[in-house]
Amino acid sequence: MRFSIPPDHPCLDGHFPGRPLVPGVVLLEHVLQAIEAAHAPAAPLRLPQVKFLRPLLPGQVAEVVLDGAAPRWRFEVRGEDGVLARGEVQEATHG
Template sequence: MADALLVEATHPCLPGHFPGRPVVPGVVILDRVVAAIEALHGPLGALRLPQVKFVQPLLPEQTAAIRLEPIAGQGPRWRFRVERDGTLLASGEIAAASPASA
């Protein structure tokens, strides 16, 4: 499964990260990964990120793909990859303590 990720050049995080040469902050990428998981599974409870690696920058207006893979037998947990044109930008794991109560 893949979701598209695009951060517009007008996003409020960009002027400070970095002035004159904006790069999408890792926290924005992770927020979009969590949103992709929640779109499939509903709101998540407390989260852990046991492993996250950023290997290439994502620039404003570049489209990337979020790929999710459930990790069986470990509770609500997913591996993720963020890729642009076949190039890995970020990867890791996200684990939820339990689904959030409604």
């Protein structure tokens, strides 16, 4: 799933003045949307492990790459310069 956050998106207000960066929570929101679209999990999801490696700037394109199946997925959010974030998502009823 590819996405881009436009420079006028409200999530950028104050994050950070003069050099806006897309907040990590917005990246994670796209990860969860990708899982829900591809796998329609039945249980609530949790994020036991997440690591942010590089920032995503407004207007840059990123892609969510998933590996796995319910109840556990690994993910990477990739940008044009490499991996932006990686981690694990689990159904809350497992593990």
